Amino acid sequence: MNSSPWWKEATIYQIYPRSFFDSNGDGEGDLPGITSQLDYVKSLGVDAIWLSPFYTSPNKDGGYDVANPRDVDPRFGNLEDAKELIAQAHKRDLRVIADIVPNHFSDQHEWFQAALKAGRGSKERERFHFYEANTDGTPPNNWISIFGGPSWTQVEDGQFYLHLFDSSQPDLNWENPEVNADFEKTLRFWIDLGVDGFRIDVAHGLIKEDVLTNHPDPQGLSDALRLDVAMDFEKRNALLLTVPFFDRQGVHEIYRNWRKLFDSYEGREIMAVAEAWVHPPVNATRYVRADELHQVFNFDLLTAAFNSDVLFDVVEQSISLNATVNALPTWALSNHDSPRVASRIGDEQARALALFVFGLPGSTYVFAGQELGLPDGQLQDSDRQDPMFFRSNGPSKGRDGARVPLPWSGDTTPFGFSNGKPWLPISQSWRDFTVENELADPKSSLHLYKNALELRKEFLVGAGGLTWLESSRHGSKEDALLSYSRGVITVVMNLSDSAKECDVAGKLIIVSGGTVDARDGKKVIPARSTAWFLT
Ligand code: GLC
Ligand code: CA
Numbered sequence: 001m002n003s004s005p006w007w008k009e010a011t012i013y014q015i016y017p018r019s020f021f022d023s024n025g026d027g028e029g030d031l032p033g034i035t036s037q038l039d040y041v042k043s044l045g046v047d048a049i050w051l052s053p054f055y056t057s058p059n060k061d062g063g064y065d066v067a068n069p070r071d072v073d074p075r076f077g078n079l080e081d082a083k084e085l086i087a088q089a090h091k092r093d094l095r096v097i098a099d100i101v102p103n104h105f106s107d108q109h110e111w112f113q114a115a116l117k118a119g120r121g122s123k124e125r126e127r128f129h130f131y132e133a134n135t136d137g138t139p140p141n142n143w144i145s146i147f148g149g150p151s152w153t154q155v156e157d158g159q160f161y162l163h164l165f166d167s168s169q170p171d172l173n174w175e176n177p178e179v180n181a182d183f184e185k186t187l188r189f190w191i192d193l194g195v196d197g198f199r200i201d202v203a204h205g206l207i208k209e210d211v212l213t214n215h216p217d218p219q220g221l222s223d224a225l226r227l228d229v230a231m232d233f234e235k236r237n238a239l240l241l242t243v244p245f246f247d248r249q250g251v252h253e254i255y256r257n258w259r260k261l262f263d264s265y266e267g268r269e270i271m272a273v274a275e276a277w278v279h280p281p282v283n284a285t286r287y288v289r290a291d292e293l294h295q296v297f298n299f300d301l302l303t304a305a306f307n308s309d310v311l312f313d314v315v316e317q318s319i320s321l322n323a324t325v326n327a328l329p330t331w332a333l334s335n336h337d338s339p340r341v342a343s344r345i346g347d348e349q350a351r352a353l354a355l356f357v358f359g360l361p362g363s364t365y366v367f368a369g370q371e372l373g374l375p376d377g378q379l380q381d382s383d384r385q386d387p388m389f390f391r392s393n394g395p396s397k398g399r400d401g402a403r404v405p406l407p408w409s410g411d412t413t414p415f416g417f418s419n420g421k422p423w424l425p426i427s428q429s430w431r432d433f434t435v436e437n438e439l440a441d442p443k444s445s446l447h448l449y450k451n452a453l454e455l456r457k458e459f460l461v462g463a464g465g466l467t468w469l470e471s472s473r474h475g476s477k478e479d480a481l482l483s484y485s486r487g488v489i490t491v492v493m494n495l496s497d498s499a500k501e502c503d504v505a506g507k508l509i510i511v512s513g514g515t516v517d518a519r520d521g522k523k524v525i526p527a528r529s530t531a532w533f534l535t
Helices: 031-034 038-043 079-091 109-117 179-192 218-224 233-238 250-263 280-287 308-323 342-345 347-358 387-391 428-433 433-442 445-460
Strands: 011-015 049-052 068-072 095-102 153-154 160-162 197-200 271-274 330-332 362-369 481-486 489-494 500-502 509-510 517-519 524-525 529-534
Touching: 031 038, 031 079, 038 079, 038 308, 049 160, 068 079, 068 179, 079 095, 079 179, 095 179, 218 233, 250 280, 250 433, 280 308, 308 481, 342 347, 347 445, 347 489, 347 529, 428 433, 433 445, 445 489, 445 509, 445 529, 481 500, 489 524, 524 529
Parallel strands: 011 049, 011 362, 049 095, 095 197, 197 271, 330 362
Antiparallel strands: 153 160, 481 489, 489 529, 500 524, 509 529, 517 524
8 A cells, every 4th residue: 555645646637627528518518527527537547636616606717716615606517516526536536626716706706795885994895905096096006917907996986906817806815814714614615525635726826015016017027927928038037036916925824724724634635736836936845845735836847848958957946946845846738727738839749748747756737638639729819718818908819728628529529528519619620639539549649648647657656756867968968868767667758850769778668659669779769759668
Protein backbone atom coordinates (compact mmCIF):
# COMPACT_ATOMS: atom_id res chain seq x y z
CA MET A 1 0.00 0.00 0.00
CA ASN A 2 1.23 3.44 -0.87
CA SER A 3 1.12 5.46 2.32
CA SER A 4 1.60 8.86 0.75
CA PRO A 5 -1.51 11.04 0.47
CA TRP A 6 -3.62 10.48 -2.62
CA TRP A 7 -2.96 13.92 -4.10
CA LYS A 8 0.84 13.88 -3.89
CA GLU A 9 1.54 12.73 -7.42
CA ALA A 10 -2.00 12.46 -8.65
CA THR A 11 -3.22 13.04 -12.18
CA ILE A 12 -6.18 15.37 -11.97
CA TYR A 13 -8.66 15.72 -14.80
CA GLN A 14 -10.25 19.15 -15.10
CA ILE A 15 -13.87 19.12 -16.22
CA TYR A 16 -15.59 22.27 -17.41
CA PRO A 17 -19.13 21.08 -16.66
CA ARG A 18 -20.88 23.16 -19.29
CA SER A 19 -18.78 21.58 -22.03
CA PHE A 20 -18.42 17.97 -20.97
CA PHE A 21 -21.63 16.04 -21.65
CA ASP A 22 -25.25 17.17 -21.93
CA SER A 23 -27.74 14.72 -20.44
CA ASN A 24 -30.99 16.53 -21.22
CA GLY A 25 -30.65 18.04 -24.68
CA ASP A 26 -30.55 21.71 -23.69
CA GLY A 27 -27.15 22.16 -25.31
CA GLU A 28 -25.22 22.57 -22.08
CA GLY A 29 -23.24 19.97 -20.21
CA ASP A 30 -24.49 19.13 -16.72
CA LEU A 31 -23.76 17.06 -13.61
CA PRO A 32 -25.76 13.96 -14.65
CA GLY A 33 -23.86 14.18 -17.96
CA ILE A 34 -20.56 14.01 -16.11
CA THR A 35 -21.79 11.12 -13.97
CA SER A 36 -22.80 9.23 -17.10
CA GLN A 37 -19.24 9.46 -18.45
CA LEU A 38 -17.30 8.54 -15.33
CA ASP A 39 -16.32 5.17 -16.76
CA TYR A 40 -14.62 7.01 -19.58
CA VAL A 41 -12.87 9.32 -17.10
CA LYS A 42 -11.75 6.36 -15.03
CA SER A 43 -10.47 4.57 -18.13
CA LEU A 44 -8.02 7.42 -18.73
CA GLY A 45 -6.11 6.40 -15.62
CA VAL A 46 -6.61 9.65 -13.72
CA ASP A 47 -6.95 9.80 -9.94
CA ALA A 48 -9.32 12.71 -9.47
CA ILE A 49 -11.61 15.14 -11.21
CA TRP A 50 -11.65 18.88 -10.63
CA LEU A 51 -14.98 20.42 -11.50
CA SER A 52 -15.05 24.06 -12.57
CA PRO A 53 -17.96 25.87 -10.84
CA PHE A 54 -21.47 24.46 -11.11
CA TYR A 55 -23.03 26.69 -8.43
CA THR A 56 -26.02 29.00 -8.78
CA SER A 57 -24.82 31.71 -11.11
CA PRO A 58 -26.06 34.15 -13.74
CA ASN A 59 -23.12 32.78 -15.72
CA LYS A 60 -21.60 36.09 -16.72
CA ASP A 61 -18.13 34.59 -16.26
CA GLY A 62 -18.65 30.89 -16.92
CA GLY A 63 -19.94 30.28 -13.38
CA TYR A 64 -16.99 32.03 -11.70
CA ASP A 65 -19.62 34.59 -10.76
CA VAL A 66 -21.24 32.72 -7.90
CA ALA A 67 -24.66 33.77 -6.65
CA ASN A 68 -25.05 30.93 -4.14
CA PRO A 69 -21.95 28.87 -3.40
CA ARG A 70 -23.91 26.21 -1.54
CA ASP A 71 -26.31 25.20 -4.27
CA VAL A 72 -26.21 23.86 -7.83
CA ASP A 73 -27.30 26.00 -10.74
CA PRO A 74 -30.41 24.52 -12.41
CA ARG A 75 -28.55 24.45 -15.75
CA PHE A 76 -26.26 21.82 -14.19
CA GLY A 77 -28.87 19.91 -12.14
CA ASN A 78 -29.40 19.99 -8.38
CA LEU A 79 -27.76 19.00 -5.12
CA GLU A 80 -28.95 15.43 -5.47
CA ASP A 81 -27.13 15.25 -8.79
CA ALA A 82 -23.99 16.56 -7.12
CA LYS A 83 -24.25 13.89 -4.41
CA GLU A 84 -24.77 11.21 -7.01
CA LEU A 85 -21.77 12.41 -9.02
CA ILE A 86 -19.56 12.31 -5.93
CA ALA A 87 -20.87 8.88 -4.93
CA GLN A 88 -20.32 7.45 -8.41
CA ALA A 89 -16.84 8.95 -8.62
CA HIS A 90 -15.92 7.47 -5.25
CA LYS A 91 -17.28 4.12 -6.31
CA ARG A 92 -14.69 4.20 -9.09
CA ASP A 93 -11.97 5.36 -6.73
CA LEU A 94 -11.90 8.82 -8.28
CA ARG A 95 -11.53 11.79 -5.92
CA VAL A 96 -13.53 14.96 -6.47
CA ILE A 97 -12.14 18.49 -6.27
CA ALA A 98 -14.55 21.41 -6.23
CA ASP A 99 -13.74 24.95 -7.32
CA ILE A 100 -14.13 27.63 -4.67
CA VAL A 101 -14.28 31.29 -5.67
CA PRO A 102 -13.43 33.47 -2.66
CA ASN A 103 -12.26 36.68 -4.33
CA HIS A 104 -15.71 37.78 -5.43
CA PHE A 105 -19.38 36.92 -5.58
CA SER A 106 -21.83 37.52 -8.37
CA ASP A 107 -23.73 40.78 -8.15
CA GLN A 108 -26.80 38.52 -7.91
CA HIS A 109 -25.63 37.06 -4.58
CA GLU A 110 -28.06 38.07 -1.80
CA TRP A 111 -25.28 39.90 0.03
CA PHE A 112 -24.63 42.21 -2.87
CA GLN A 113 -28.30 42.82 -3.48
CA ALA A 114 -28.68 43.66 0.22
CA ALA A 115 -25.65 45.98 0.00
CA LEU A 116 -27.22 47.87 -2.88
CA LYS A 117 -30.44 48.35 -0.91
CA ALA A 118 -28.88 49.17 2.45
CA GLY A 119 -26.93 52.13 1.12
CA ARG A 120 -23.71 53.89 2.10
CA GLY A 121 -22.20 53.34 5.51
CA SER A 122 -24.20 50.13 6.08
CA LYS A 123 -22.85 46.83 7.45
CA GLU A 124 -24.05 45.22 4.23
CA ARG A 125 -21.71 47.36 2.16
CA GLU A 126 -18.78 46.45 4.41
CA ARG A 127 -18.76 42.96 2.94
CA PHE A 128 -17.54 44.45 -0.35
CA HIS A 129 -15.30 47.38 -1.29
CA PHE A 130 -17.61 50.36 -1.58
CA TYR A 131 -16.01 53.81 -1.72
CA GLU A 132 -17.04 57.35 -2.53
CA ALA A 133 -16.18 58.88 -5.90
CA ASN A 134 -13.30 61.34 -6.04
CA THR A 135 -14.37 64.98 -5.78
CA ASP A 136 -14.25 65.24 -9.57
CA GLY A 137 -16.62 62.28 -9.84
CA THR A 138 -14.00 59.79 -11.04
CA PRO A 139 -13.65 56.30 -9.49
CA PRO A 140 -11.68 55.95 -6.21
CA ASN A 141 -8.53 54.86 -8.06
CA ASN A 142 -7.27 54.25 -11.59
CA TRP A 143 -7.01 50.44 -11.56
CA ILE A 144 -8.05 48.60 -14.70
CA SER A 145 -10.00 45.36 -14.48
CA ILE A 146 -8.30 42.15 -15.59
CA PHE A 147 -11.05 41.74 -18.18
CA GLY A 148 -10.50 45.35 -19.39
CA GLY A 149 -12.29 48.61 -18.53
CA PRO A 150 -12.27 50.28 -15.10
CA SER A 151 -12.11 48.18 -11.91
CA TRP A 152 -14.93 50.23 -10.46
CA THR A 153 -18.63 50.49 -11.16
CA GLN A 154 -20.85 53.21 -9.77
CA VAL A 155 -24.15 52.42 -8.09
CA GLU A 156 -27.24 54.59 -7.98
CA ASP A 157 -26.37 56.57 -4.87
CA GLY A 158 -22.96 57.53 -6.33
CA GLN A 159 -20.68 55.10 -4.48
CA PHE A 160 -18.35 52.84 -6.46
CA TYR A 161 -17.60 49.17 -5.81
CA LEU A 162 -14.38 47.39 -6.70
CA HIS A 163 -14.27 44.47 -9.13
CA LEU A 164 -10.94 43.13 -10.33
CA PHE A 165 -12.82 41.09 -12.96
CA ASP A 166 -16.22 41.70 -14.56
CA SER A 167 -18.53 44.39 -13.19
CA SER A 168 -20.88 41.55 -12.25
CA GLN A 169 -18.19 40.16 -9.89
CA PRO A 170 -17.89 42.51 -6.88
CA ASP A 171 -14.74 41.78 -4.84
CA LEU A 172 -15.32 40.64 -1.28
CA ASN A 173 -13.84 42.49 1.67
CA TRP A 174 -11.77 39.87 3.51
CA GLU A 175 -11.05 42.27 6.36
CA ASN A 176 -14.66 41.60 7.37
CA PRO A 177 -14.82 38.40 9.49
CA GLU A 178 -18.29 37.61 8.13
CA VAL A 179 -16.69 36.85 4.79
CA ASN A 180 -14.35 34.21 6.13
CA ALA A 181 -17.11 32.73 8.28
CA ASP A 182 -19.28 32.34 5.21
CA PHE A 183 -16.50 30.67 3.23
CA GLU A 184 -15.73 28.26 6.03
CA LYS A 185 -19.39 27.34 5.96
CA THR A 186 -19.12 26.71 2.22
CA LEU A 187 -15.98 24.58 2.60
CA ARG A 188 -17.66 22.46 5.26
CA PHE A 189 -20.81 22.20 3.19
CA TRP A 190 -18.97 20.56 0.30
CA ILE A 191 -16.66 18.47 2.45
CA ASP A 192 -19.71 17.15 4.28
CA LEU A 193 -21.27 16.36 0.92
CA GLY A 194 -18.20 14.30 0.08
CA VAL A 195 -15.72 16.39 -1.90
CA ASP A 196 -12.06 15.57 -1.38
CA GLY A 197 -10.51 18.93 -2.08
CA PHE A 198 -10.71 22.41 -3.52
CA ARG A 199 -9.18 24.41 -6.31
CA ILE A 200 -9.01 27.94 -4.96
CA ASP A 201 -9.82 30.53 -7.60
CA VAL A 202 -7.71 33.72 -7.59
CA ALA A 203 -6.20 32.54 -4.30
CA HIS A 204 -3.72 35.41 -4.32
CA GLY A 205 -6.33 38.14 -4.63
CA LEU A 206 -8.31 38.12 -1.43
CA ILE A 207 -6.56 40.82 0.56
CA LYS A 208 -6.43 44.33 -0.85
CA GLU A 209 -4.19 47.00 0.51
CA ASP A 210 -3.90 50.61 -0.55
CA VAL A 211 -7.28 50.52 -2.23
CA LEU A 212 -7.22 54.29 -2.58
CA THR A 213 -3.79 54.49 -4.22
CA ASN A 214 -3.38 54.99 -7.95
CA HIS A 215 -1.01 52.83 -9.97
CA PRO A 216 1.58 54.74 -12.06
CA ASP A 217 0.87 52.68 -15.20
CA PRO A 218 -2.54 51.04 -14.89
CA GLN A 219 -2.82 50.06 -18.55
CA GLY A 220 0.68 48.58 -18.57
CA LEU A 221 -0.14 46.62 -15.44
CA SER A 222 -3.39 45.35 -16.85
CA ASP A 223 -1.61 44.24 -20.04
CA ALA A 224 1.16 42.58 -18.02
CA LEU A 225 -1.47 40.54 -16.19
CA ARG A 226 -2.99 39.26 -19.41
CA LEU A 227 -1.49 36.30 -21.16
CA ASP A 228 -2.88 37.29 -24.54
CA VAL A 229 -0.95 40.59 -24.60
CA ALA A 230 2.62 40.30 -25.89
CA MET A 231 5.14 42.30 -23.88
CA ASP A 232 8.86 42.55 -23.43
CA PHE A 233 9.91 39.99 -20.78
CA GLU A 234 11.78 42.49 -18.57
CA LYS A 235 9.04 45.05 -18.81
CA ARG A 236 6.38 42.52 -17.85
CA ASN A 237 8.40 41.27 -14.89
CA ALA A 238 9.01 44.79 -13.65
CA LEU A 239 5.31 45.63 -13.85
CA LEU A 240 4.27 42.40 -12.17
CA LEU A 241 6.34 43.37 -9.15
CA THR A 242 4.05 46.36 -8.66
CA VAL A 243 0.58 44.73 -8.53
CA PRO A 244 -1.16 46.47 -5.61
CA PHE A 245 -4.04 44.02 -5.30
CA PHE A 246 -2.41 40.58 -5.43
CA ASP A 247 -0.28 38.41 -3.18
CA ARG A 248 -0.54 40.44 0.02
CA GLN A 249 0.76 38.83 3.19
CA GLY A 250 -2.74 38.63 4.67
CA VAL A 251 -3.85 35.89 2.28
CA HIS A 252 -1.61 33.39 4.04
CA GLU A 253 -3.42 33.84 7.33
CA ILE A 254 -6.63 32.81 5.57
CA TYR A 255 -5.10 29.63 4.16
CA ARG A 256 -3.53 28.68 7.48
CA ASN A 257 -7.00 28.75 8.98
CA TRP A 258 -8.47 26.80 6.10
CA ARG A 259 -5.75 24.19 6.49
CA LYS A 260 -6.80 23.70 10.10
CA LEU A 261 -10.35 23.25 8.92
CA PHE A 262 -9.29 20.66 6.31
CA ASP A 263 -7.13 18.76 8.80
CA SER A 264 -9.96 18.67 11.33
CA TYR A 265 -11.60 16.09 9.04
CA GLU A 266 -9.61 13.15 10.27
CA GLY A 267 -9.04 10.35 7.81
CA ARG A 268 -10.33 12.39 4.88
CA GLU A 269 -7.08 13.81 3.39
CA ILE A 270 -8.79 16.96 2.15
CA MET A 271 -6.45 18.84 -0.21
CA ALA A 272 -6.41 22.28 -1.78
CA VAL A 273 -4.63 23.69 -4.80
CA ALA A 274 -4.14 27.42 -5.20
CA GLU A 275 -4.60 29.34 -8.39
CA ALA A 276 -2.00 31.97 -7.54
CA TRP A 277 -0.47 33.99 -10.37
CA VAL A 278 2.29 35.67 -8.39
CA HIS A 279 5.57 37.32 -9.04
CA PRO A 280 8.45 36.66 -8.56
CA PRO A 281 7.88 32.90 -8.89
CA VAL A 282 9.40 32.18 -5.50
CA ASN A 283 6.35 33.81 -3.90
CA ALA A 284 4.20 30.90 -5.09
CA THR A 285 5.98 28.60 -2.66
CA ARG A 286 4.54 30.53 0.27
CA TYR A 287 1.13 29.10 -0.56
CA VAL A 288 2.41 25.57 -0.04
CA ARG A 289 4.30 25.98 3.21
CA ALA A 290 3.69 23.09 5.59
CA ASP A 291 0.78 24.74 7.38
CA GLU A 292 -0.88 26.21 4.27
CA LEU A 293 -2.19 24.61 1.08
CA HIS A 294 -1.10 21.38 -0.58
CA GLN A 295 -0.40 22.49 -4.12
CA VAL A 296 -0.05 25.65 -6.15
CA PHE A 297 -0.48 25.75 -9.90
CA ASN A 298 2.57 26.37 -11.98
CA PHE A 299 1.33 28.24 -15.04
CA ASP A 300 4.61 28.48 -16.88
CA LEU A 301 3.88 25.58 -19.20
CA LEU A 302 0.73 27.31 -20.42
CA THR A 303 2.90 29.90 -22.14
CA ALA A 304 6.35 28.32 -22.49
CA ALA A 305 7.74 28.00 -26.00
CA PHE A 306 8.58 24.52 -27.31
CA ASN A 307 12.25 25.14 -26.74
CA SER A 308 14.65 23.06 -24.70
CA ASP A 309 16.22 25.90 -22.70
CA VAL A 310 12.85 27.39 -21.84
CA LEU A 311 11.41 24.05 -20.80
CA PHE A 312 14.48 23.11 -18.84
CA ASP A 313 14.30 26.38 -16.90
CA VAL A 314 10.58 26.05 -16.18
CA VAL A 315 10.88 22.49 -14.92
CA GLU A 316 14.05 23.03 -12.96
CA GLN A 317 12.82 26.21 -11.34
CA SER A 318 9.49 24.74 -10.33
CA ILE A 319 11.03 21.63 -8.83
CA SER A 320 13.71 23.49 -6.93
CA LEU A 321 11.49 26.28 -5.62
CA ASN A 322 8.89 23.82 -4.38
CA ALA A 323 11.63 21.76 -2.76
CA THR A 324 12.51 24.70 -0.51
CA VAL A 325 9.16 24.22 1.24
CA ASN A 326 9.13 20.46 0.86
CA ALA A 327 6.37 20.52 -1.74
CA LEU A 328 6.09 18.88 -5.13
CA PRO A 329 5.34 20.89 -8.26
CA THR A 330 2.22 20.76 -10.44
CA TRP A 331 2.11 20.69 -14.23
CA ALA A 332 -0.63 21.90 -16.56
CA LEU A 333 -0.50 22.30 -20.33
CA SER A 334 -4.04 23.58 -20.82
CA ASN A 335 -6.97 24.89 -18.80
CA HIS A 336 -10.23 26.75 -19.33
CA ASP A 337 -8.45 30.13 -19.34
CA SER A 338 -5.79 29.62 -21.97
CA PRO A 339 -5.46 28.43 -25.56
CA ARG A 340 -5.35 24.66 -25.88
CA VAL A 341 -1.81 23.31 -26.04
CA ALA A 342 -2.28 21.63 -29.44
CA SER A 343 -3.22 24.98 -30.97
CA ARG A 344 -0.52 26.88 -29.15
CA ILE A 345 2.51 24.73 -29.98
CA GLY A 346 1.26 22.22 -32.57
CA ASP A 347 -0.27 18.76 -32.20
CA GLU A 348 2.88 16.63 -32.37
CA GLN A 349 4.63 19.02 -30.01
CA ALA A 350 1.66 18.86 -27.62
CA ARG A 351 1.87 15.07 -27.50
CA ALA A 352 5.62 15.19 -26.99
CA LEU A 353 5.30 17.72 -24.19
CA ALA A 354 2.55 15.73 -22.47
CA LEU A 355 4.71 12.62 -22.42
CA PHE A 356 7.64 14.67 -21.18
CA VAL A 357 5.56 16.12 -18.36
CA PHE A 358 3.95 12.83 -17.31
CA GLY A 359 7.38 11.61 -16.29
CA LEU A 360 8.03 14.50 -13.91
CA PRO A 361 7.65 14.45 -10.13
CA GLY A 362 4.51 16.09 -8.73
CA SER A 363 0.90 16.29 -9.88
CA THR A 364 -0.25 16.63 -13.44
CA TYR A 365 -3.46 18.33 -14.49
CA VAL A 366 -5.20 17.37 -17.72
CA PHE A 367 -7.91 19.65 -19.12
CA ALA A 368 -10.79 17.59 -20.55
CA GLY A 369 -10.30 17.26 -24.30
CA GLN A 370 -6.53 17.57 -24.01
CA GLU A 371 -6.31 13.78 -24.06
CA LEU A 372 -7.99 13.88 -27.48
CA GLY A 373 -5.44 16.37 -28.77
CA LEU A 374 -8.24 18.89 -29.33
CA PRO A 375 -7.31 22.24 -30.82
CA ASP A 376 -9.14 25.44 -29.91
CA GLY A 377 -12.60 25.70 -31.40
CA GLN A 378 -12.91 28.12 -34.31
CA LEU A 379 -15.61 30.61 -33.39
CA GLN A 380 -17.31 33.60 -34.94
CA ASP A 381 -17.38 36.71 -32.80
CA SER A 382 -21.16 36.34 -32.67
CA ASP A 383 -20.71 32.99 -30.87
CA ARG A 384 -18.47 34.34 -28.14
CA GLN A 385 -19.65 34.56 -24.54
CA ASP A 386 -16.56 35.37 -22.50
CA PRO A 387 -16.72 38.74 -20.69
CA MET A 388 -13.06 39.19 -21.58
CA PHE A 389 -14.12 39.54 -25.21
CA PHE A 390 -16.83 42.08 -24.43
CA ARG A 391 -14.93 44.17 -21.90
CA SER A 392 -11.86 44.48 -24.08
CA ASN A 393 -14.06 45.55 -26.99
CA GLY A 394 -12.56 43.05 -29.34
CA PRO A 395 -8.72 42.85 -29.16
CA SER A 396 -8.93 39.94 -26.76
CA LYS A 397 -10.98 37.16 -28.29
CA GLY A 398 -11.40 35.70 -24.83
CA ARG A 399 -11.31 32.10 -23.68
CA ASP A 400 -14.27 30.49 -25.45
CA GLY A 401 -12.02 28.65 -27.92
CA ALA A 402 -10.80 26.34 -25.14
CA ARG A 403 -14.33 25.83 -23.84
CA VAL A 404 -16.03 24.36 -26.91
CA PRO A 405 -17.88 21.16 -25.89
CA LEU A 406 -16.22 17.78 -26.27
CA PRO A 407 -16.85 15.57 -29.33
CA TRP A 408 -17.88 12.08 -28.24
CA SER A 409 -19.17 10.00 -31.13
CA GLY A 410 -20.67 9.82 -34.58
CA ASP A 411 -19.84 11.59 -37.82
CA THR A 412 -21.72 14.85 -37.52
CA THR A 413 -21.57 17.73 -35.12
CA PRO A 414 -22.41 17.94 -32.20
CA PHE A 415 -20.83 14.47 -32.05
CA GLY A 416 -22.95 13.00 -29.28
CA PHE A 417 -22.31 15.87 -26.87
CA SER A 418 -25.97 16.85 -26.89
CA ASN A 419 -29.26 16.12 -28.59
CA GLY A 420 -29.77 19.85 -28.86
CA LYS A 421 -27.78 22.82 -30.09
CA PRO A 422 -24.51 23.10 -28.17
CA TRP A 423 -23.93 26.41 -26.36
CA LEU A 424 -20.81 26.93 -28.48
CA PRO A 425 -20.73 25.41 -31.98
CA ILE A 426 -18.58 22.31 -32.49
CA SER A 427 -16.90 22.37 -35.87
CA GLN A 428 -17.51 19.52 -38.31
CA SER A 429 -13.71 19.36 -38.64
CA TRP A 430 -13.59 17.75 -35.19
CA ARG A 431 -14.86 14.49 -36.64
CA ASP A 432 -11.50 12.78 -36.24
CA PHE A 433 -11.19 13.89 -32.63
CA THR A 434 -14.21 12.08 -31.20
CA VAL A 435 -13.68 9.72 -28.30
CA GLU A 436 -15.21 6.98 -30.43
CA ASN A 437 -12.79 7.52 -33.30
CA GLU A 438 -9.75 7.81 -31.11
CA LEU A 439 -10.64 4.69 -29.16
CA ALA A 440 -10.62 2.81 -32.46
CA ASP A 441 -7.20 4.15 -33.45
CA PRO A 442 -4.25 2.75 -31.46
CA LYS A 443 -2.10 5.68 -32.62
CA SER A 444 -4.49 8.33 -31.31
CA SER A 445 -3.71 10.94 -28.71
CA LEU A 446 -6.27 9.27 -26.45
CA HIS A 447 -4.35 5.99 -26.46
CA LEU A 448 -1.11 7.84 -25.86
CA TYR A 449 -2.58 9.46 -22.74
CA LYS A 450 -4.07 6.22 -21.45
CA ASN A 451 -0.88 4.26 -21.97
CA ALA A 452 1.31 6.99 -20.55
CA LEU A 453 -0.79 7.43 -17.42
CA GLU A 454 -0.75 3.71 -16.80
CA LEU A 455 3.03 3.56 -17.18
CA ARG A 456 3.40 6.64 -15.01
CA LYS A 457 1.50 4.92 -12.24
CA GLU A 458 3.47 1.74 -12.62
CA PHE A 459 6.97 3.22 -12.74
CA LEU A 460 7.02 6.88 -11.79
CA VAL A 461 4.63 7.79 -9.02
CA GLY A 462 6.78 7.96 -5.91
CA ALA A 463 10.02 7.55 -7.89
CA GLY A 464 11.61 10.62 -6.29
CA GLY A 465 13.64 13.36 -7.96
CA LEU A 466 14.97 13.47 -11.50
CA THR A 467 18.46 13.57 -12.94
CA TRP A 468 18.95 15.68 -16.03
CA LEU A 469 20.80 13.90 -18.79
CA GLU A 470 20.83 15.84 -21.99
CA SER A 471 20.19 19.57 -21.97
CA SER A 472 21.97 22.49 -23.54
CA ARG A 473 21.86 24.14 -20.12
CA HIS A 474 24.21 21.39 -19.00
CA GLY A 475 26.60 21.91 -21.86
CA SER A 476 25.13 19.35 -24.28
CA LYS A 477 25.98 20.37 -27.80
CA GLU A 478 22.63 19.15 -29.02
CA ASP A 479 19.96 21.61 -27.97
CA ALA A 480 17.34 19.59 -29.83
CA LEU A 481 17.23 17.02 -27.05
CA LEU A 482 16.04 17.35 -23.49
CA SER A 483 16.21 14.25 -21.36
CA TYR A 484 16.12 13.08 -17.77
CA SER A 485 15.98 9.90 -15.84
CA ARG A 486 13.73 9.19 -12.92
CA GLY A 487 13.66 5.86 -11.16
CA VAL A 488 13.82 3.13 -13.79
CA ILE A 489 12.66 5.39 -16.64
CA THR A 490 14.61 7.62 -19.00
CA VAL A 491 12.58 10.26 -20.80
CA VAL A 492 13.97 11.76 -24.00
CA MET A 493 12.29 14.57 -25.90
CA ASN A 494 13.41 15.57 -29.37
CA LEU A 495 12.24 19.14 -29.96
CA SER A 496 13.70 19.55 -33.40
CA ASP A 497 12.22 19.03 -36.84
CA SER A 498 14.50 16.14 -37.69
CA ALA A 499 15.13 12.75 -36.12
CA LYS A 500 18.02 12.75 -33.61
CA GLU A 501 20.31 10.06 -32.42
CA CYS A 502 20.74 9.70 -28.71
CA ASP A 503 22.78 7.56 -26.42
CA VAL A 504 20.30 5.97 -24.06
CA ALA A 505 20.08 2.55 -22.51
CA GLY A 506 16.94 0.55 -21.89
CA LYS A 507 13.92 -0.74 -23.66
CA LEU A 508 11.48 1.57 -25.42
CA ILE A 509 8.11 1.49 -23.69
CA ILE A 510 6.24 4.39 -25.23
CA VAL A 511 6.73 7.09 -27.86
CA SER A 512 4.51 10.12 -28.46
CA GLY A 513 4.69 9.96 -32.25
CA GLY A 514 6.66 8.25 -35.02
CA THR A 515 8.95 5.25 -34.58
CA VAL A 516 12.15 4.99 -32.61
CA ASP A 517 14.97 3.30 -34.53
CA ALA A 518 17.61 1.43 -32.60
CA ARG A 519 20.95 1.03 -34.39
CA ASP A 520 24.21 -0.08 -32.80
CA GLY A 521 22.93 0.63 -29.34
CA LYS A 522 22.02 4.21 -30.31
CA LYS A 523 18.40 5.19 -30.47
CA VAL A 524 16.98 7.56 -33.05
CA ILE A 525 14.17 9.68 -31.67
CA PRO A 526 11.67 10.96 -34.25
CA ALA A 527 11.20 14.69 -34.81
CA ARG A 528 8.94 16.50 -32.29
CA SER A 529 8.55 13.40 -30.20
CA THR A 530 9.20 12.03 -26.72
CA ALA A 531 10.12 8.47 -25.83
CA TRP A 532 10.39 6.60 -22.53
CA PHE A 533 12.96 3.87 -21.96
CA LEU A 534 12.84 1.33 -19.17
CA THR A 535 16.20 0.42 -17.72
C1 GLC B 1 -9.92 32.50 -12.44
C2 GLC B 1 -10.69 31.55 -13.31
C3 GLC B 1 -11.25 32.30 -14.47
C4 GLC B 1 -12.14 33.40 -13.95
C5 GLC B 1 -11.41 34.29 -12.96
C6 GLC B 1 -12.34 35.18 -12.21
O1 GLC B 1 -8.79 32.99 -13.06
O2 GLC B 1 -9.89 30.47 -13.69
O3 GLC B 1 -11.94 31.47 -15.36
O4 GLC B 1 -12.61 34.18 -15.01
O5 GLC B 1 -10.74 33.52 -12.00
O6 GLC B 1 -13.10 34.42 -11.31
CA1 CA C 1 -27.90 19.99 -20.02
